[in-house]
Amino acid sequence: MTANNSIQAEGGCLCGAIRYRISGVVTESGYCHCRTCQRQSGAPVVAWFALAPDDFAYLTGKPAVFRASDHAGREFCNQCGTYIVFREDDPAQTISVNTATLDDPALSPPVFHIYCESRIGWFETQDALPRHARAKTA
Numbered sequence: 001m002t003a004n005n006s007i008q009a010e011g012g013c014l015c016g017a018i019r020y021r022i023s024g025v026v027t028e029s030g031y032c033h034c035r036t037c038q039r040q041s042g043a044p045v046v047a048w049f050a051l052a053p054d055d056f057a058y059l060t061g062k063p064a065v066f067r068a069s070d071h072a073g074r075e076f077c078n079q080c081g082t083y084i085v086f087r088e089d090d091p092a093q094t095i096s097v098n099t100a101t102l103d104d105p106a107l108s109p110p111v112f113h114i115y116c117e118s119r120i121g122w123f124e125t126q127d128a129l130p131r132h133a134r135a136k137t138a
Helices: 035-041
Strands: 005-012 019-026 028-032 046-051 056-060 064-066 072-076 083-088 095-098
Touching (some): 019 046
């Protein structure tokens, strides 16, 4: 699966309290190395993919929301802490789903890296994907 391909899948949190379904076109799929993602996930990098908000629906559970910025919320399970999505306040924007929460994360492999200026020095992926110091530009 690469960007601009259709995906139909389900996923959820570690404890199973939250389940979701996606059905739509993946517009982007990447790795984020920003400090906010690192701190929020407790990992050196977060793999994510984006699609239209209408293509994402919770099946069970209701996530808690943490606002780490003034334009979006990060939705997570309030029981086990699993980070599920990054949702922009602007409904015209995409929703970014944490790839590792898919039942089959192989369905949406990353195709680029963003915020590499914040990459932790001891962590490096062994791929030849494009790297961007900050956000990806068109």
